[in-house]
Amino acid sequence: RLPTFQVALAVDVLTAGTFPRLPLCIKNRFIPDPPITPREEACVLARLNQVIQYRLSSFGTKLSPRISKTVIRNGMVTMTVNGEFEVSLTLLGERPTTKWTLLNIKILVEDYEIGFGTKLIHPLQVNMLHNVLQLRMDKSLEPFQEVYNLLHSFAQMLQLDVLFCQATQVLSGNMCQYAVIERYDRNMGILILAYWLKRTYNRYTSQYRIKIFIDKENENNGLRVRHFPVGKGLPYIDDRSGRLSINRLLSETVGVRCRERLLRIRERLGLLKPPVIVSLTGRAAPTLTYPLLGAQSHVDEMLVLSINDFSGNVIAIVRALGPCLELRELEQFIDDRVPLQTITDKMSRLRILLMLERYRKAxxxxxxxxxxxxxxxxxxxxxxxxxxxxxxxxxxxxxxxxxxxxxxxxxxxxxxxxxxxxxxxxxxxxxxxxHPSQLLTTLPESSFSNARNEDDLEPPVKRRRWLGDRRLLTSAVATLDDRLAFMRICEELDRRKVKYKPLTVEPTVGGLILHITDFSEAVPSGSDDFFSSVINCCLRLDTRTRVIWPFECTLINTPLVADFYEPIMCVDYESMKTKTTVMEIHGSGGVSSPNTSESVSTHMIDRLIVFAHMFDPVKEFAAAYYSHYNKYCNVSVIFSKTQKSL
Incomplete structure (x- = not known):
């Protein structure tokens, strides 16, 4: 039997050259539908956006406040929780019973300290999470709440894992003796870190802890941070950026703790005697500056207290003392919170050590x-x-x-x-x-103050307390050295039977002065009129540039007066007969030495011998000069360059 021939199809092919009678199964399989136009596409997406917006309005009051951004675009809605996740959903129909379809999930948790920003979730894990979440959305009456709860819990567990991995790396090696992970329970969502450890009974314990945990009671919260003990200004986890950092959390926490502890230490130091101003200083790290020797002391003589960021122990530094046992003991006393009297005694000891060091340098x-x-x-x-x-x-x-x-x-x-x-x-x-202050010469009083009214005078300035200043010490030692030098001079004068008054302080310039009363026994021979004409003879010491002993001698009734530069009619001979001469004697062996005392004494006596022998010849010449020769010439006194001879 022959098959049925498709005569109609053959006629269409042979006559019209078309094949309009193609079977529907073949047509649907191999011939694509004609594409929709852009206008139709825009209309469909606009209608879908309206449907999504209408459906979201019914869930608006139930959405979590942590959803920071909701975008409806191109027929889908994208919801973002900063630092946790981003999810995209859509609808495949307009009916109210149409289920939501999950399009994409993006986890925003990142780790730039260990993973250098690489993705923490494998694509297969994301795919599995996608499938599980779609099934739960299809069965849930509140799909948006189901999406948020599942992804929020997953993101928080992932954040806790990241912080645990960072803490494991940070607290490894030598850091394990300063901080430790005390507890980590992934099921309970708890991570506890202990820092500033103290070794007691062969174990490390600490009262300072950081507890990072997931708040089970309130799903709208991120990772919570609780500090023990409680304080102000302590940091928290910045989980909204997605870049978690346990190192930043520990650093900021330790910085706040250091400042808190320094403020408590400042309160205790403020109770010490004598009371001083303890200032909070430091730029990179907070420090306390305690002036041991007054506010005007050098920076190197200040006690600087800081807190070790790793161990939490007190660090005491005095640059002028360097490392010493007393500073280490003071650190231990402050750490152990001993009584204030013990700290006061240690501060006094540091002041004494600082004074000893200051004197050694001065x-x-x-x-x-x-x-x-x-x-x-x-x-x-x-x-x-x-x-x-x-x-x-x-x-x-x-x-x-x-x-x-x-x-x-x-x-x-x-x-x-x-x-x-x-x-x-x-x-x-x-x-x-x-007494140290007695060694310092008081400044002389001005004679002009007598002419002023007593009511106009300012109150006298009180002598400041001796604190061992370098300049004051130099002045005290120099004063003693000068007195010892004069003591040697006095011993030499005693040996030469020269009489003098006790050593006094010059009321005008404030220096030491030795008044000599009688040279007659030291000078073997000389004019008696010369010794009777000497009314003042004193010795001073000048060490400003070099060692010089100014020897001052005042004579009355000088027989001959220089009148070369004065007109004859203007010369008052009686008023010019009182003459004061200052001769500089240079010491040969320094300020105080046997050679110096002997040299100075010899120079004084030798010059007085010369003056005593010259006095009578000059007196005889003066009688002839004033009676006859002054009418024809004048007298001028010319010294040599050294002023030792005429």
């Missing part, structure tokens, strides 16, 4: 040398009891004389300074206690 250019304590005790075994904190200075030119400076703590002034002048001559010890 006496370097002075004419004294420091005697070590062991040598000092050996040489002066019979020395009376002195404070243990002391420094012994031996005068270089006068090796038998010592200046002992002792230091004792005082609650009112901080440090009490006492000075003792000790002499060891022929194995006999003599010690005189000196």
């Amino acid at each position: 006496v370097a250019p002075l004419p004294v040398r420091i005697v070590p304590e062991n040598v000092f005790c050996t040489r002066l075994s019979s020395l009376p009891d002195l404070p243990p904190d002391r420094i012994c200075l031996q005068f270089i030119k006068e090796e038998m004389y010592y200046l002992i400076v002792s230091f004792t703590p005082n609650e009112q002034t901080g440090v009490n300074i006492d000075m003792y002048l000790l002499s060891n001559i022929e194995r006999k010890l003599n010690m005189i206690r000196l």
